Amino acid sequence: MVQRGRPQTRARRTAPRDRRRGRGNVNSVLARAVQEVEAALRSGRVTPATRMKFQAVALLLRDERARVQAEENSSDTHRAEQLKRLDGIATILAKSAVRDSGLLTLLTEDAVVSDEARALKRDLLRTAGIESGADEIPPVKPSAAATEHRAVPRSVISRQLANPFLAPDVSAARPSAPRPTRLASWELIGPLLSSFERAGSGGAACKALPAPTSRYTPRGLELMPHQARLVAAAAAGHRTFLLADEPGLGKTAQALLAAEAANAYPLLVVVPNVVKTNWAREAGMWTPHRSATVIHGNGDSIDGFADIVVVNYEVLDRHVGWLGDFGLRGMVVDEAHFIKNKSSQRSRHVLALSERIRSFTARPLLMALTGTPLINDIEDFRAIWQFLGWIDETKPLAELMNALDETGLTPADPGFYTAARQSVVDLGIVRRRKVDVAADIPARRIADLPVELDGPAGRSIRAAERELARRMVARYEEALAGRRSGAVVDGIDHDLVRQVARWEQKDATTSTTGENVFSMMRRIGRAKAGLAADYAAQLARSAGKVVFFAKHVDVMDVAEETFAEQGVRFSSIRGDQTPASRQRNIDAFVNDPDVAIAVCSLTAAGVGINLQVASDLVLAELSWTAAEQTQAIDRSHRIGQAQPVTAWRIIAAQTIDARIAELIDSKAGLAAQALDGSEEEVGASADVQHEALVALLTEALSAVPTHLAS
The missing domain is CATH 3.40.50.10810 (Tandem AAA-ATPase domain)
Structure with a gap:
C-alpha cells in the first residue's frame, strides 16, 4: 500500500511544478505564433486564418499577463521577468498589427470573438501543456480616463487597440503610508x-x-x-x-x-x-x-x-x-x-x-x-x-x-x-x-541648440530654399547641355557644380531681386529671433546675465520687443550709437543687477568691449566665419571671468542654416578653438558661402532620378 501511495504523492507534489513548466512554455508558443502572424503580414497575405490567429494570440497574451500579475505565490523578481517577456512579445504583435487597420478592430471592447479564435486559443494552451478551463481571466476593460481625450493621434490609437494587454497596471503602485507621527497636527x-x-x-x-x-x-x-x-x-x-x-x-x-x-x-x-x-x-x-x-x-x-x-x-x-x-x-x-x-x-x-x-x-x-x-x-x-x-x-x-x-x-x-x-x-x-x-568642463565651449521653424515663416523659408535649389539645378543643366561635345562625366559633374555655385554667389552680391544665400540667411535670422530671445530670457532667469548677439538690426528689434513683453530689462549695443551712448549701455549691463541682457550687434559689439559679468551668450544668427564668432564669445571669456563660458548657438533645423553651421565648424576647427582659444581664421566668409551653395546644389542633383552628362 505504501509503495503504491508514494508515486501518487510524487505526482501530486510535482503537479504544480509541471503546471509552472507549462506556463513557462506559453511564452515560447506565443513567440512562435507571433512570428507566423508577422511573416504573413509582411508578405501581404492577410487571410481569415491570419486574422483568427492574431485575435487568439492577442487574447492569450492579455489573459496570460493578467494571470502573472495576479499570481500570489510568485516572487516579485520572477513576476517582473515574466511580464517583461510577455510585453516584448506583445510589442512585436502590436507593431505588426499597424500594417493592417482591419486587425485593430479585432481588439476593440465590442469586438466579436469567433468560436474559431477561442478554439485556437485553447489549442495554443494545450500545445504549451496546459488545459484551459473556466478560470480564464476576462479581458481588461479600458479605464474610464481613456474617454477623456482631447486629441488622440492615429498612431496612439493603433497602440491602444493593439496593446490592451499593455494597459497601465493600477495595482502595481503601492504608495507607502505615513507612520503615526507627532507632527500630524502641525502645519508643515x-x-x-x-x-x-x-x-x-x-x-x-x-x-x-x-x-x-x-x-x-x-x-x-x-x-x-x-x-x-x-x-x-x-x-x-x-x-x-x-x-x-x-x-x-x-x-x-x-x-x-x-x-x-x-x-x-x-x-x-x-x-x-x-x-x-x-x-x-x-x-x-x-x-x-x-x-x-x-x-x-x-x-x-x-x-x-x-x-x-x-x-x-x-x-x-x-x-x-x-x-x-x-x-x-x-x-x-x-x-x-x-x-x-x-x-x-x-x-x-x-x-x-x-x-x-x-x-x-x-x-x-x-x-x-x-x-x-x-x-x-x-x-x-x-x-x-x-x-x-x-x-x-x-x-x-x-x-x-x-x-x-x-x-x-x-x-x-x-x-x-x-x-x-x-x-x-x-x-x-x-x-x-x-x-x-569648473574642472569638469571646458573654460569656453559652444553648444548648438536646434529649433524647428513652424508656421508660415518656416514653410516660406523651406519653399524659398527649394526654389533656390531649383534655379541652380536649371543653371547646371543648361550649362551641361551647352557643352555636350566636351568631356563625358558619369553622374554629377562636381567641377561644374562648383562653377554654378560661383556664378550664383557672384549674382547674389550684385542682384537686388530674387532669393539668394544672403537674403535666405536674413529671413532665417528673423524667423529664429523670437525663439532665440525666449531662450535668452530663460537663461537670464536661471543663470543671471546673458549676452545676446545678432547680425541684423531687425533681429535685434524682435529680440528687444520680446524682452520688453516678458518684463526683462536689457541694454542695447549697436553700431549706430554715439560712443557716449554705447558706453552708458555697456555700464548699465555691467553694473546694474536688474539689467539682465545685453543685446549686441555681432559686428559692432564683437570687439573692443568687456562683458565678463556674463558667462552665457546666445548667438541668434550665424556668422560667416568662426573668427567672428570667437571674438564675440571673447567679450565674456576674458581676464576677470571667474566661470566657464557657454555660447548657445541657435540653429534652424532642416534649413541651410544647419549646413552653414557644419561648414564653419569643419573649416575652422571650432571644437579646437573652444578649448585652446585660438583665433586663427581658417577660410574666409566667401568660402563658407560657396560651400553652402555647393552642398545645396549637390543635394538637389542627387535627388533627381537621372542626369545626362553627355
Whole structure:
C-alpha cells in the first residue's frame, strides 16, 4: 500500500511544478505564433486564418499577463521577468498589427470573438501543456480616463487597440503610508518652505550622490563626473530629482541616462517649445537604442510606439488625456519653474499627469529640471514638490513626513528648520554651479541648440530654399547641355557644380531681386529671433546675465520687443550709437543687477568691449566665419571671468542654416578653438558661402532620378 501511495504523492507534489513548466512554455508558443502572424503580414497575405490567429494570440497574451500579475505565490523578481517577456512579445504583435487597420478592430471592447479564435486559443494552451478551463481571466476593460481625450493621434490609437494587454497596471503602485507621527497636527508646508530661507545660508542644497558610473553611457561619449553621479543615484534606486544645475552643465543628458538607469519607459518629457527639437536630438545621441518622438500640434506625425515622448507646454492640454493612459513610467519637466503658478493650465496638466503616473506605476522616475537658484521665490517650490510627489495641497506625503518625524523635532524647536531643509534635500535636490564643477568642463565651449521653424515663416523659408535649389539645378543643366561635345562625366559633374555655385554667389552680391544665400540667411535670422530671445530670457532667469548677439538690426528689434513683453530689462549695443551712448549701455549691463541682457550687434559689439559679468551668450544668427564668432564669445571669456563660458548657438533645423553651421565648424576647427582659444581664421566668409551653395546644389542633383552628362 505504501509503495503504491508514494508515486501518487510524487505526482501530486510535482503537479504544480509541471503546471509552472507549462506556463513557462506559453511564452515560447506565443513567440512562435507571433512570428507566423508577422511573416504573413509582411508578405501581404492577410487571410481569415491570419486574422483568427492574431485575435487568439492577442487574447492569450492579455489573459496570460493578467494571470502573472495576479499570481500570489510568485516572487516579485520572477513576476517582473515574466511580464517583461510577455510585453516584448506583445510589442512585436502590436507593431505588426499597424500594417493592417482591419486587425485593430479585432481588439476593440465590442469586438466579436469567433468560436474559431477561442478554439485556437485553447489549442495554443494545450500545445504549451496546459488545459484551459473556466478560470480564464476576462479581458481588461479600458479605464474610464481613456474617454477623456482631447486629441488622440492615429498612431496612439493603433497602440491602444493593439496593446490592451499593455494597459497601465493600477495595482502595481503601492504608495507607502505615513507612520503615526507627532507632527500630524502641525502645519508643515510653510515651515518647510521657510527652512530654505532660514537655514539656507552656507548650507549645501545638494543631495549626497554616489560615485560616478559610466555603465549607461553610449560608446564614444563621455559624461562629466558631476553628471555621472546623478545617473549613479538613479541606478542605485533613487527616483525623484529636482535637478537645479546651472545652465550649461548637461541636465538633458543626465535626465536621459537616469531614465535609462531606471528603465523608466515610456518616458514623457515636457519642455518649452524652443528646446523641443534639441531634446529629440539629445535622446538620439545619449540613448540611441531608444526611439524618441516629438508631438507637434495634434500629434499626427508621432510614433505611438516610441520609448520617449517629447511635448511642449503649449500643446500639452490637447494630449493630457491619452498621455494619462499611455502607461508612462517616467516624466521629466524641463524648465520646471514654468509650472510655479499652480492655477495655470500648464501647471494643472503637469500635476495631473504626475499624479496619474504615481497611481499606476510603483516608484516612477520623476525629474524637475530648472537652473533657477533655490533661494529665490521659495513659494514656487510648491508646484515642483507636488509634481515630485513630496507634498500634496496641504501636507507632506508619506516619505517626507516619515523623514521629518525621524528628526524628533517640531516647528517649535530651534533646530527644526535645518533638519527639515536637509530632509527635503535628501529627497532629491541636486544643485551644482559652474564654478563648483569648473574642472569638469571646458573654460569656453559652444553648444548648438536646434529649433524647428513652424508656421508660415518656416514653410516660406523651406519653399524659398527649394526654389533656390531649383534655379541652380536649371543653371547646371543648361550649362551641361551647352557643352555636350566636351568631356563625358558619369553622374554629377562636381567641377561644374562648383562653377554654378560661383556664378550664383557672384549674382547674389550684385542682384537686388530674387532669393539668394544672403537674403535666405536674413529671413532665417528673423524667423529664429523670437525663439532665440525666449531662450535668452530663460537663461537670464536661471543663470543671471546673458549676452545676446545678432547680425541684423531687425533681429535685434524682435529680440528687444520680446524682452520688453516678458518684463526683462536689457541694454542695447549697436553700431549706430554715439560712443557716449554705447558706453552708458555697456555700464548699465555691467553694473546694474536688474539689467539682465545685453543685446549686441555681432559686428559692432564683437570687439573692443568687456562683458565678463556674463558667462552665457546666445548667438541668434550665424556668422560667416568662426573668427567672428570667437571674438564675440571673447567679450565674456576674458581676464576677470571667474566661470566657464557657454555660447548657445541657435540653429534652424532642416534649413541651410544647419549646413552653414557644419561648414564653419569643419573649416575652422571650432571644437579646437573652444578649448585652446585660438583665433586663427581658417577660410574666409566667401568660402563658407560657396560651400553652402555647393552642398545645396549637390543635394538637389542627387535627388533627381537621372542626369545626362553627355
